[in-house]
Amino acid sequence: MTPILLLASLTMLGYAACYLAVCAASPWGRCRRCHGARYHRTTIGTRRDCRRCDGTGIRVRAGRRLIDFIRAEYRDGHP
Numbered sequence: 001m002t003p004i005l006l007l008a009s010l011t012m013l014g015y016a017a018c019y020l021a022v023c024a025a026s027p028w029g030r031c032r033r034c035h036g037a038r039y040h041r042t043t044i045g046t047r048r049d050c051r052r053c054d055g056t057g058i059r060v061r062a063g064r065r066l067i068d069f070i071r072a073e074y075r076d077g078h079p
Contacts, residue, residue: 023063
């Protein structure tokens with residue numbers, strides 16, 4: 001394995017480990033659609049509650065969903 005490929009794979013593995021640690025410690029993130037403002041502006045200029053986060057301004061991170069899925073599969077005994 002070339003040194004550059006090894007360094008790139010270790011960097012990706014480190015980045016993934018850090019992201020999963022962040023997801024375990026802080027499972028909620030700001031909504032990407034309304035940026036945590038709880039509403040977004042429509043094309044005609046009115047404000048409406050964000051449908052993506054149901055007007056809360058926060059959403060569960062994708063990594064946290066992955067962690068929960070893996071834990072549920074392990075708990076149920078599936079391989």
